[in-house]
Each structure stands twice: as C-alpha cells, then as structure tokens.
Amino acid sequence: MSPSQKLAQLLSLEQILACVGFSDRTFWCICKLWREAGDVIQHNYGISANSPNVHYLLQLVHHRPDWFLDELLDLLKNNQLVAVHLTTIYHKLS
Numbered sequence: 259m260s261p262s263q264k265l266a267q268l269l270s271l272e273q274i275l276a277c278v279g280f281s282d283r284t285f286w287c288i289c290k291l292w293r294e295a296g297d298v299i300q301h302n303y304g305i306s307a308n309s310p311n312v313h314y315l316l317q318l319v320h321h322r323p324d325w326f327l328d329e330l331l332d333l334l335k336n337n338q339l340v341a342v343h344l345t346t347i348y349h350k351l352s
Contacts, residue, residue, distance in 0.1 A: 311340050312350055319351060 269277075275285055311334060318330055327344045334340045334347070 311338050314338055315347065315350060 271282065271285075275282060278285070280288070314337070315330060315334065318325065318333060327347050330347055331342065331344055334342060
C-alpha cells in the first residue's frame with residue numbers, strides 16, 4: 259500500500275486539502291507530477307566537508323587520537339545532534 263493510500267485511509271481529501279492549503283485541482287496536479295517524476299529533491303545524507311561537525315570531529319581526534327570510531331559516533335550524536343554512520347566518520351578522517 260502506498261503512503262498516499264495509507265493517508266487516504268486516515269484523512270478525507272477535504273481534511274488533507276485543509277492541512278496543505280491547496281485547491282483540489284492543485285493537489286491532483288501535484289499527485290500526477292509526483293507519479294510521473296517521483297521524488298525529485300536532493301537528499302543530503304551525512305555531513306559535508308565544510309560542516310562545523312567535521313571540524314568538531316577533527317578536534318576530537320586531535321584531542322584524543324586513541325578513541326574508536328564508535329566513541330566518536332556517540333559524541334557526534336550526543337553533543338552535535340548529528341546521526342552519521344561509522345563509514346562516514348571513517349571517510350571524513352581518511
């Protein structure tokens with residue numbers, strides 16, 4: 259079952275339109291475009307090279323070079339509120 263079918267079971271079309279503030283014509287045009295093109299936004303996963311989180315990570319490594327990647331992962335998650343994979347940390351440090 260698609261997400262739109264699940265949503266349709268929970269809310270009526272009128273309720274959905276009231277939430278998003280679209281006319282029904284705009285709503286159906288958007289649905290048609292989405293069915294044809296799919297999800298077209300660019301997803302940004304992980305952390306970018308210029309991110310303050312990378313600088314934080316580098317400071318941690320300079321401060322404690324003996325920490326394991328999982329410890330760095332926990333510090334990023336708890337102190338910077340950034341969820342990344344161990345592989346991302348490894349690649350940023352390579």
